[in-house]
Amino acid sequence: MPLTGPQKTVAQTVSVVVLMGGLAWASVPFYDWFCRVTGFGGVPGQVAQGSDEILDETIKVRFDGSLNAGMPWEFKPVVREMELRIGETGLAFYEAYNPTNRPIAGQASYNVTPYAAGAFFEKIDCFCFTEQVLAPGERVMMPVSFYVDPEIVNDRDGKFVHSITLSYTFYQIDLPEGYAALDQETTTNLN
Numbered sequence: 001m002p003l004t005g006p007q008k009t010v011a012q013t014v015s016v017v018v019l020m021g022g023l024a025w026a027s028v029p030f031y032d033w034f035c036r037v038t039g040f041g042g043v044p045g046q047v048a049q050g051s052d053e054i055l056d057e058t059i060k061v062r063f064d065g066s067l068n069a070g071m072p073w074e075f076k077p078v079v080r081e082m083e084l085r086i087g088e089t090g091l092a093f094y095e096a097y098n099p100t101n102r103p104i105a106g107q108a109s110y111n112v113t114p115y116a117a118g119a120f121f122e123k124i125d126c127f128c129f130t131e132q133v134l135a136p137g138e139r140v141m142m143p144v145s146f147y148v149d150p151e152i153v154n155d156r157d158g159k160f161v162h163s164i165t166l167s168y169t170f171y172q173i174d175l176p177e178g179y180a181a182l183d184q185e186t187t188t189n190l191n
Contacts, residue, residue, distance in 0.1 A: 050124060053150045054087035060163040061148070065094055068171035072100050073134065075170050078141065087150040089124065093141045094168065098134035103179050105133045106170045117164045120152035128168060133179050 061084065063077035074097040084090045098104050108128040112121045123129075127142035134140060144166070152158040 050089040050145075051087040051122075051147045051150060054085050055150050055153065057086050057153060058083050059086050059148050059152075059161070061090060061092075061146075062163065062165040063092055063094070064165055064167040066167070066169045068169055071106060071170055071172045072104060073098055073106060073170060075168075084148075086148050086152060089145055089147045091143060091145050092166075093143050094127065095139065095141055096132065096134060096170070097139040098136060101136045103133055103135050103175060105131055105173045105175045105179065107131045107173050108168045108170050110166065110168045113165045113167070114161060116155070116157040117148070117152065117161045120149040120155070120158055120161075121164060121166070122147055122149055131173060131176065132170075133176065 060081055062081045063079065065075045065077050067073060067075055074095075076095055078093040078095055082090060082092065096106075110126075110128050112118050124145040124147070126144040126146075128144070132140075132142065146166070148164065152161060
């Protein structure tokens, strides 16, 4: 039986709402994937190994660390700036400390500025690829290895970049399953 005028309008409206909801739901993971692949918005790439080409030109890389509101850790770069040749693998460390009396889990979000450098900043290994859990009073050094892709010198915007800032912001996340029991035990022992 074909739909009547009002039924057809309702069916079309519901279809549009469902379609828009589906697109909204898919937009966040799609945008995240797009930024990681293209470097859009200053999101660096991830690679398995360093560059095969190292240029004589140098570039400064600055390091920044911050905490999301409510994150009880202390977090900072060990060295604020380094200069390396374009294509050369760099290794930097960030220090994190949990001053509380309970385990805290965190995850780091990151970006590079200027945004034009995002497509050329390649991370080989990084603490930001996985969640981090610090025990009460634990202090750790967290490494990030990276390089700046030599193709930056051929890019119409990238060739003017002489300094890049790598920024991390740690935010608190739920403890993983195994640590949740430890947190309960710690809380019970303190009471």
